[in-house]
Amino acid sequence: MSDYFRKIAPLSFAPDSENLAFRHYDADEIVLGKPMKDHLRFAVAYWHSFGWEGGDPFGGRTFERPWFPADTMALAEARAEAAFDFFRILGAPYYCFHDHDVRPEGASLAESRDRLNRIADIFQQKMEAGGPKLLWGTANLFSNRRYMSGAATNPDPDVFAYAAATVRDCLDVTQRLGGENYVLWGGREGYETLLNTDLGKELDQMGRFLSMVVDYKHRIGFKGAILIEPKPQEPTKHQYDYDVATVYGFLRRYGLEEEVKVNIEQGHAILAGHSFEHEIALANALGIFGSIDMNRNDQQSGWDTDQFPSNVPEVALAYYEILRGGGFTTGGTNFDAKIRRQSLDAEDLVAAHAGAMDVCARGLKAAAKMLEEGRLEAARDARYAGWQSEAAQAMLAPGARLDQIADAAVARGLDPQPVSGRQEQLENLVNRYV
Amino acid sequence: MSDYFRKIAPLSFAPDSENLAFRHYDADEIVLGKPMKDHLRFAVAYWHSFGWEGGDPFGGRTFERPWFPADTMALAEARAEAAFDFFRILGAPYYCFHDHDVRPEGASLAESRDRLNRIADIFQQKMEAGGPKLLWGTANLFSNRRYMSGAATNPDPDVFAYAAATVRDCLDVTQRLGGENYVLWGGREGYETLLNTDLGKELDQMGRFLSMVVDYKHRIGFKGAILIEPKPQEPTKHQYDYDVATVYGFLRRYGLEEEVKVNIEQGHAILAGHSFEHEIALANALGIFGSIDMNRNDQQSGWDTDQFPSNVPEVALAYYEILRGGGFTTGGTNFDAKIRRQSLDAEDLVAAHAGAMDVCARGLKAAAKMLEEGRLEAARDARYAGWQSEAAQAMLAPGARLDQIADAAVARGLDPQPVSGRQEQLENLVNRYV
Amino acid sequence: MSDYFRKIAPLSFAPDSENLAFRHYDADEIVLGKPMKDHLRFAVAYWHSFGWEGGDPFGGRTFERPWFPADTMALAEARAEAAFDFFRILGAPYYCFHDHDVRPEGASLAESRDRLNRIADIFQQKMEAGGPKLLWGTANLFSNRRYMSGAATNPDPDVFAYAAATVRDCLDVTQRLGGENYVLWGGREGYETLLNTDLGKELDQMGRFLSMVVDYKHRIGFKGAILIEPKPQEPTKHQYDYDVATVYGFLRRYGLEEEVKVNIEQGHAILAGHSFEHEIALANALGIFGSIDMNRNDQQSGWDTDQFPSNVPEVALAYYEILRGGGFTTGGTNFDAKIRRQSLDAEDLVAAHAGAMDVCARGLKAAAKMLEEGRLEAARDARYAGWQSEAAQAMLAPGARLDQIADAAVARGLDPQPVSGRQEQLENLVNRYV
Amino acid sequence: MSDYFRKIAPLSFAPDSENLAFRHYDADEIVLGKPMKDHLRFAVAYWHSFGWEGGDPFGGRTFERPWFPADTMALAEARAEAAFDFFRILGAPYYCFHDHDVRPEGASLAESRDRLNRIADIFQQKMEAGGPKLLWGTANLFSNRRYMSGAATNPDPDVFAYAAATVRDCLDVTQRLGGENYVLWGGREGYETLLNTDLGKELDQMGRFLSMVVDYKHRIGFKGAILIEPKPQEPTKHQYDYDVATVYGFLRRYGLEEEVKVNIEQGHAILAGHSFEHEIALANALGIFGSIDMNRNDQQSGWDTDQFPSNVPEVALAYYEILRGGGFTTGGTNFDAKIRRQSLDAEDLVAAHAGAMDVCARGLKAAAKMLEEGRLEAARDARYAGWQSEAAQAMLAPGARLDQIADAAVARGLDPQPVSGRQEQLENLVNRYV
Ligand SMILES: [Co+2]
Ligand SMILES: [Co+2]
Ligand SMILES: [Co+2]
Ligand SMILES: [Co+2]
Ligand SMILES: [Co+2]
Ligand SMILES: [Co+2]
Ligand SMILES: [Co+2]
Ligand SMILES: [Co+2]
Structure with a gap:
């Protein structure tokens, strides 16, 4: 076990404890006929919890973690060690990752892939030893400067090819680790100015790219779902996967509406001018509901704040729509959430997740009861x-x-x-x- | 001629005049090979310019017009008289109307239709005598309290039927008057709260309704385009025709993407988080561009302000996308714009339109030149x-x-x-x- | 008793009842040493609950009330009758009114005043017979077209004088009825365009006007507080009383910071980019906290939706700041809230208030406990x-x-x-x- | 001369040139009786143009500059060399800087100051050799993690002291370099959550800090103006210097309204819900107008995009308000603007500034003519x-x-x-x- 979380004991359900514990999330409590954990299917996001350093556009790293900056494989391994310790403390059944946050990029596609596989070996070992399962994997196609003008939608076909190779490798690793879904978030699939953009061409590129991902999934026998995560903007001025309705039209245009579903983030719903429950209800109505990122946006902030959920009534309405639609199949409740950059301590990271899991448990139970009693x-x-x-x-x-x-x-x-x-x-x- | 505009002479192109005149809009000036008026295809909106009384949620009528409140057929006729005087002053080639703003509703569907036809007789006469052509007609399916919970999407099938009868009559009249398009704006096709709403059912109702409208259009041989006008919200919290991308997905879902196009309003684009040129470019890329409502929203206001355009660079970018897409076919430039409620005078109404037409003329000429020179x-x-x-x-x-x-x-x-x-x-x- | 609410029995605290009842608001329950009702000091807003007809910018009246349109004194009296029946049903300790919503305006200032006094006679009688007390009175200086360009800030000094006379009369009546505060909401004290506006001059007019109101208050011995209600915009593009911080600067500029406090509305806080608790905490820090309008805004809507509160955690944080600041003195919890225009029935109006009072009771109790336990x-x-x-x-x-x-x-x-x-x-x- | 800009010739006024040149900005053209350059008083921002690396929250550096990452004094000197080359190419009369972007922070306050002074020596030399003058200096009190919870408003008094020492040093250097203003932007003077914040205490800390800055300015005989730059939020959820009206109230509260003025940024005005011209007009009305940051925000983006101005009509309205107020005294037109992160080349940086200067020149000339002709x-x-x-x-x-x-x-x-x-x-x- 790594040192970082050594002082923190695994959390248990202990409503009256004053220590770090779950006050509402009792994993095995039966709700609507099955254990709560099987409804909620919680996942921890590797990137925010182990990769993000606390920076924002006006200031750099605030967190001091022994595995930062993780630009060597040794530090990446230390990060993995700490992450799996953390998963064990939380008892979270799932985690999610990008290639980018688990290993430093190599000097070539080949080296990057090798490094990814070396870390995946560690993950696999940890998972076999009782660690969490993989809810989804994904490729980071937005941080490196090569992607500054898009990945699939780049004006340079070499970037398209580079992105294809990267997704291939990430999908392979996701399959190897038994991932239940594979997610694409098109953070740079959009534009900064229409003046230099061929909208129709870029949409077609994106459509072809996604079609090939679906084709490849079938070729390798990946049984998980392919999910798109909508977001209206940020980092770009306009992103093509604006919201659920937009993604649906895109999927129809390229004949993919039976193959691809959506991963809906509460914060992105808000940035697009919608409520979270709207996006879920709409995805259900359109038959493309997949999974959720349960992280709220500050209602007063115009950028993605990725905060842990804290408002039970809001969360209850989201789970109500999920339950009305039949609940998760391959999807789950991922916390694509950052602790605030002033929340410096290991305890903050644990408490944030624990509090969020409690909020979700309360929301789920309320939603289940509303549905059971049937008045609405x-x-x-x-x-x-x-x-x-x-x-x-x-x-x-x-x-x-x-x-x-x-x-x-x-x-x-x-x-x-x-x-x-x-x-x-x-x-x-x-x-x-x- | 009515008294109201008697003092105002028809406008001419007179760049150096200090009187009310066009300073940039020279209808017959050749731009990209055809007269400017055939590019711009200006239309005046009957409802805002002759029906709106200057009220807002915090105060009532400010305008004093001899035809207000137009709750009798005699006043409706006076309104028509004034409107066609106004069209003549402007030399606008088109106008647009709703049933609701041209005649008081009758005590029954039959009476409402009769009244509509009586007013249409007057319009026809005026048009034959050299008045403007009809860019589009539409039915107001949102003002009467019967529509408070939607028209096609109403939980009450009788409202659906009532709306169907109303659209039938409006489409008939639009055809009779040679309308080049028929528009549907779903102002109440949305919801105030998901708690009482069946999203999927309402979308299906709306899909069927639109399919029947398209079917009926073909039955009667209406050659114009059927257009949907997207708007994200207001009056409702959420409207199903949110933006161009959403409408596209909706059309695909119901197999109508070859039959229906969009009428894009600048103000609605902004309220949906987009630029006007984005919505136009996207509609062109998706093959559903139809027409525009050239009225801006105040960038600081969160509701539909429906102001006349005034910023030439913005307007130029919009026309640039229109020209890149090949220009208008059946569509045109409608001013779905209100003068401010403090702009009380007849002269304000004329000046607002004249200034807007000049802004559009400047925008068009700049756009044409950019396209001709080809640098972009x-x-x-x-x-x-x-x-x-x-x-x-x-x-x-x-x-x-x-x-x-x-x-x-x-x-x-x-x-x-x-x-x-x-x-x-x-x-x-x-x-x-x- | 009027017919309208005849079927609805006065509400009692009955947590387990399935009828209309309070499930959390037990008026006499002791919280932090005094009855809950003395903390909350609930008030019903006469205008929204008895004057608003259900219209919005896209449609007219939806409510059918026997006292509509109240353009005669007889109907105004019927409205008063119904209002006091409603107050009795709720057991609300306070109400608030504008001159405009209690009587039709007369043909002259003198007649308007007389009419106001005749209605005030009825109010007084009802109040003496055990009706609620008056939390605050106010003058409507925004609905009539004479105020379209402002009241105190009007370019026409006659409008300034007219507004002065109106406020004088309303303050007189407020005093006569034992009002505990007098509120000014500057709905038209702002501008639509800077191009025709002299910002500095208008601010000075507003400063002088307010100084005279304060002076007059002292002359007549009115013991209540003078309150400004901030709102950033709507109806105008920009309103001078933008938010608490802006009002504070204004008061300092005109030397009124010891004389005038603020009435903070949750919806207006949100429209200004703030949280409700921020505005309350700031007003407390600046020493100008007065009272609240406890009506939320839809977070997705860019205009004032004036909805009844429904989210307990949000409300708890607001009361927490109020309690931290020492609680209300002259102020209270006014519901400046409209039922949705689709909520047609008498029962909707009662249920909306009852639900809101319960939400506030829960919020208050949670806030009190947080404060008592002292951990925060x-x-x-x-x-x-x-x-x-x-x-x-x-x-x-x-x-x-x-x-x-x-x-x-x-x-x-x-x-x-x-x-x-x-x-x-x-x-x-x-x-x-x- | 450094290599980086070697290929780019100094710009001249050459309206018909196809090369990089000014098409509208003719520095010595007389406008309202004095050279255009003396109205506009252009300044280049050192931090964005020479310090910013092209990162955003979703990706790192995109720009390749020979002086990056400037974490050594040698690289800082190379940066200075390039910056002054750039100033010369533009012929900009002014520049602005933070301590943070001109030198790497030292291991102690003393070392940081020494380094600042060493760079200031270089600046001084360059300036004496004909370089631009200093419009303003400022201290970066937000990037280092020590400031994560504020500088003057920090819960830790040692941070307050550290910030005081830093401002002292920056003010000293600003004076030495003949700076005409000193700016304070309170990027972390605000909060992320009210739950851990004592609003009143923090405002008092900020008031005292500013009072001491003013006192110190007088002690050292600094003749420039002290300016606060308002911004509503970002990086924090709420910033105390929200907008001009808020800053005014703050200054009044601490008796500083005669001592401190505002530096108004267009982008920040928009984020606060205002137009740029509103903020300028208001500052003039309140007597606290100082200077401007002429960088626009994308109207569709909810975060600070800091783009170069491009819309002439908007810019004209801003200069109109500046000219109506008498024009700049110590202030000027600073471009606190970033080229887009996809604008990689040296030529982009030059063209962005040149285009912006042309836009300002056009705006100024239009504004001057409007004022001269006097119709408005x-x-x-x-x-x-x-x-x-x-x-x-x-x-x-x-x-x-x-x-x-x-x-x-x-x-x-x-x-x-x-x-x-x-x-x-x-x-x-x-x-x-x-
Ligand atoms: Co996010
Ligand atoms: Co996410
Ligand atoms: Co509109
Ligand atoms: Co429209
Ligand atoms: Co309100
Ligand atoms: Co209010
Ligand atoms: Co900025
Ligand atoms: Co700035």
Whole structure:
């Protein structure tokens, strides 16, 4: 065991303890017929928790970790050691990683791949020894300056090829480690100015790239889901995977709507002008819901703040939509979250995750109870009950005609009267659970 | 002629005049091979200019017009008289209308239709006597309380039927008046709270509704385009036609992407977090560009301010994207714009339109010159030139494989070097034209 | 008793009831040594609950109330009857009103005043018969078209005089009814365009106006507080009372910082880019905290949505800052909130207030417990403990010199090390209470 | 001369040249009676142009400069060499710097100061040899981790002392180099969470700190202005120097309103919800206008994008307010702007500045002409003309009474009628000049 977390004991469920412990997350508590942990499927993000140094655009590293700056393989190994210690303390069932945060890039594609595989060996060993499973892997196609103008959407085809090689390697490693999903976040797949951008060409490049990723997944027999993570902007002024609706249109355009799903981040939902529950509900309605990044954005900040969740009522509404849609299959609850750069200590990192897991547990339990008791759904059903009639259904059936509906409406002298939407009463109802 | 505009003479192109006149818009000036008016295809919005009374959520009518409140057919006729006087003063080639702003609603669908037809008779007469043409018609499916929970997406099927009858009548009238397009703006097709909303069901209702509109258009032989006008929110918290990308996904989902295009409003683009030129460029890339509402939003206001355009460089970039895409076919430049509620006078209404037409004329001429001289396009082409090679094209061809590209990249020892995007130099270049 | 609310029984505290009842608000429950009702001091806003008809910029009235449109004194009296029935049902201890929402404006200032007084007679009678007390009165200086360019800041001095007369009358009536505060919200004290605005002159007009209001208050012996309600914009593009910090600067400029306090609305805080608790904490720090409007804004909407509060953790943080500052003196918790325009029924209006009162009760109790247990304050004190030393205090004392501090720092070879801010641990701590 | 800019010739005014040249900025052209350069007083920001490496939160350095990473004195000297070459190419009359971007921090306060002085020796030499003058100096009190929780507002008094020593040294060097202003930007003077923050205490610390800076300025006879640069947020969630109005209130609170002025950045104005011209006009009205940072924010981005200005009409309105207020005294036009991280080349850096200077020159000339021709001012004066009457003035005079004004209003039977604000006509008027 590494030194860094030595003083922190593994967390247990101990609601009344004053020590670091779970106050609400009891992994094996049965909720809607299965253990809470199987609903929530928590994952720790390797990059933020072990790679991020506390910098922001106006200042550099604030964290002092023995494995920083991890620009050698020895330090990368120390980082891995500490990470798996941390996973054990939390008892988190999953983790996620980018190639970039687990090993220093090599001097060539080949060396980078070798290094990735060497770290993957360590991961594999740790996982076999009882460590967490891999929720998803991904390639970092945005930090290196070669990607400054995009990866798949780069004006330079060599960058496209470089990115292809990188994704191939990351997908291979993800499969080897039993990853349940593979994620693409297009942080530089966008533009800074339309003046130098061929929007249509870049979308086509991105469509072809994704099609090849899907094809390759099938070739190697990867059983996990391919997920796109939408974000409207930042780092670029405009990103092509703006939000769930945009990704859906993109997938339809390139015939990928049956092959690719979305990983929805709460913070990105907010930056795109939506609520988190909206994005989840929409993905469910469109059949492309995959997984979530459960990290909030500060509502007053215009950039991605990637904070740990803390508001139970908000989180409950998100899980409510997830449960309504049938819950996670390959997906889970990843904390793509950074502790604040002033939260310097090992204890801060542990407490942040523990608090977030408790918030999610409370949210899940409230959501499950709302669903079980069925009042919200009953109210929703009642609101649309008029559509159950045969005549109403006929209007929606293929072959229905505008003029025939119109003639009938005129003939019936229709004068429909509005009915209360009861929003406040429904909000009150939700407040009984949260 | 009505009294209201009696004192205002028809505008002419008179750059040096101190009177109300066009300083830049010379309708017959040849730009890129055709008269400016045929590029711009200006339209006046009947509702804002003749129906809006100057109210806002915190105060009522400020404008005193002899035809207010237009709740009788006599006043509606007076309004029509004034409107066509105004069109004549401006020399605008087009106008647009909703049913709601041209006649008071009747006690029944039948009476409302009759009234609409009576006003259409007047319009027809005026148009035949040399008045403007109809750019588009539309139905107001949001002001009456029956639509408070949506039109096509209403939980009550009778409202769906009522909306269908209304659109049928408006499409009929639009066709009768030779309208070149028919627009649907889904102001209430959205929700206030997810708690009472069945997102998937409502989208399906909206999809069926639109399919029937398209079907009916073909039945009656309407040759114009069907257009959806995206807007992210307001009046509702979330509207389904959020932005161009969202509408595209919606059209694909319901198989309508060849049948329906978009009417893009600058203000709505901004409220959705985009630039106007982005939305136009994207619609062109996706093949669904139709028409524009050329009214800006105040960048500091979070609601739809519907102001007349005033910033020439912004407008030039919008027309540049329109011209790059081949220009308008059925579409045009509609001013879906309100004069400010403190702009009380007839002269304000005329000056606002005249100033906006001048701004557009300047923007168009700058855009045309940029396109003619070709520097921007040359720079863009040069940036993507690497993709012209056979090897690069092969990577985008169907059948290309991720692993083969990856293997080749490794073998070639690829180490792509970034190239300057030259954004500031391109911005400087644009500034030579505006 | 009027018919409108006849079917609804007065609410009681009945946590397990399935009827309309309070589940958390037990008016006489002792919290921090006094009854909950004396902490919360709930007030109902006459205008939204009895005057607003459900309109928005895209549609008109949705509510059907027997007293609409209240453009006669008879209807205004019916409205008053219904309002006091409603107050009784809720058991709310206070209400608030504008002149505009209690009586139709007369043909002259004199008639308007007479009408106001006639309604005030009714109010007085109702109040003496056991009705609620008046938390505050105010004048509506924004709805009538005469105020379109401002009231105190109008370019026309006659409007200034008209506004002065109106405020005089409203302050008189507020005093007569025992009002505990008088509020000014400057909804039109701002501008639409700087191009026609003399910012400095308008600020001076506003400063003089407010000084005269304060002077008049003292002349008539009004003991209540004068409050300004900040809002950044809407209806105007920019409003002078932007936020708490701006109002503070304004008060200092005109020497009024000891005379005037602020009424802070959650929704307005959000529109200005702040959290509600920030505005309260700042007002406390600056010594100008007065009262609150406890109505949230939708975080995704860019305009004032004036919704009833529903998120307990948010509300708890607001009351925490209020309690830290010593609690309300003349102020209280006003619901300047509208039910959604789709919430048509009498029951919706009651439920919205009841739910909000419950949310506030939960928030208050959580806040009180946090304060009582003292952990947050202990952590805060510990963080600043270094400033307790004599040497540290000396640096803040008048007469301390930059160069002397600098020399000492150099001499001591200072190299201060950062200490964790523990944000997530504090958020976890708060989550124990909410 | 350094190698880096060797290929780029000094720019001249050559409107028709296709080479890098000024197309509008003719330094000695007389505008409103003095050379354009004396109106504009351009300054280059050392940090962005020579210190920033092209990183953002999602990726590292993109620029390759021979003086990066400048963590040795030798590289810092090479940077200085290049910077002065660049100044000479541009012919910019001023530059600005932070301590942090001109020299690597030393191991102690003393060493840092020594290093600063060694670089200042080089600057002085260059300046005496005909280099630009110093518009302002400043201390970077935000990048080092010691400042993570603030400088003057830090919970640790040692950080306060450290910051004091740093400002002392920077002010000394600024004076030695003949700096015309000294700026304080409080990038970390704010908070991430209220939960660990004592707002009132931190404001008092900041007030004392600033008072000591002012005192020290007088002690050493520094004749320049002390300026605060407002910014609402970023890096912190909330910054105390939110906007001009907030800074004004702060200055009044600590009695500094005669001693300290503001340096207004366009991008920060936008992030605070204002227009640039608003902030300038307000600072003029409050008597605290000092200088500007002429760098725009992308209107769609929620973080500080610090882009070079490119929109002439916007810039013209800013200079219009500056000229209306009498123009700069000690202040000037600083480009606190970054070239985009994809703009890799030396030529990009030069072109960005040259283009920006041209945009400013066009804006200034348009503004000057608007002011000279006087139409806007005539319209504004006419709008407020009613206030010229003796009766109107009496209402604003000290001693005027609300009740007397009210009585007179009632007696006169006042019924003021609104007058058009003519916004669109004024916007049209502005468009004649830009
Ligand atoms: Co994020
Ligand atoms: Co994420
Ligand atoms: Co609009
Ligand atoms: Co529109
Ligand atoms: Co409000
Ligand atoms: Co309010
Ligand atoms: Co900035
Ligand atoms: Co700046």
